[in-house]
Amino acid sequence: MTVKVPVVRDILEANEQLAEDNRRVFRDAGLFVINLMSGPGAGKTSLLERTIDALREEIRIGVIEGDIQSSYDAERIGQKGVQVVQLNTGGSCHLDGNMIKSSLQALDLHQLDLLMVENVGNLVCPAAFNLGEDMKAMLLSVAEGDDKPLKYPRMFQESRVLIINKIDLLPYVDCHVGKMRERALQLNAHLEIFEVSCRTGEGLSPWFDWLRRQVRDRKAEVDGTKT
């Protein structure tokens, strides 16, 4: 007797259901939700810090920090005085719908406009697990090199936004941003691309404007549904 065990598909299907549950909760709260992904040390937490500093007076921002262990990033974000919760995956290399679901009770979603989820630093698996977000955004540091789209294609395909970070390092690294953009756009022609330095602040204004627009559109959508 043989037993059929289609494990991987089941995990992804079960995750899809949980992501759908989360999506409904986010919609009910009128929230715009971003799933922020990158390899380790590309600058996700620094981008969050810069974004909170720039937008906190106009947009109520909440953060879910995903890490294998430690609460280092949540402490950094907590110093900004916004709602934040640390999720420890206990070894898992990505967040999933269930982890997000279990973390939501720690947040007052109705007091938020924008929820940013910082995924585990990993250019591979996070791209395969929906969390219920409105869109995925990824960071890539110029220090990682312009060949990364060739080698980690799925994350570029799943993302709506690519933030090329650490452009202040361009004079000191062998990275051609034009090539990086071209390779990313070949994988996903709809990518919205921002070139920034979270260290110097260069290039961040268009990203802030883009975020403002997403939150405003969500609000308009929610108001439209109500009337």
Next chain:
Amino acid sequence: MTVKVPVVRDILEANEQLAEDNRRVFRDAGLFVINLMSGPGAGKTSLLERTIDALREEIRIGVIEGDIQSSYDAERIGQKGVQVVQLNTGGSCHLDGNMIKSSLQALDLHQLDLLMVENVGNLVCPAAFNLGEDMKAMLLSVAEGDDKPLKYPRMFQESRVLIINKIDLLPYVDCHVGKMRERALQLNAHLEIFEVSCRTGEGLSPWFDWLRRQVRDRKAEVDGTKT
């Protein structure tokens, strides 16, 4: 009726068996084998290029290149005229014992002294899968930040060697190498640490000397067994 399905442990146990098979093959060939791990873009391929350039006249080096897809890295290494095989994991975020086993037929192991396996760029899962290597070595770029040991502890615990790369960028990034070293050593007091720049070549000599010693010791060991 309930069925017990201890999947994860089984996978790791099965992998351990395959790694053991590989280890036996490597020993028979008198090879020293390193499993090279890091996050994306930390400089694994550049380190391999530098190492081959420095040691090719004295040590016969072979390379297994692990990537999700593409043969970009193997082509880079192939230009050095050494034995190289590209392994595509087809989505998996790490190499495992079986992948290595299946790639060995593409190499003439008895014509090699040193086999370097470049794992998929990922600071998480590669640390959990033995390949049959003599030791794991990891790279960390200073551009990734000095907090990485706190957040990705297992890789530091499993590695015998930590190569801190891109030290030429230190004047331009917020990274304290002393703190990075201290945090890494707290996780693993036996780590052999090298500070290098694969771009400028700085700091690489001690790494080459260390590799020479490992290969020489393996040869002495094999000769000792024969007599």
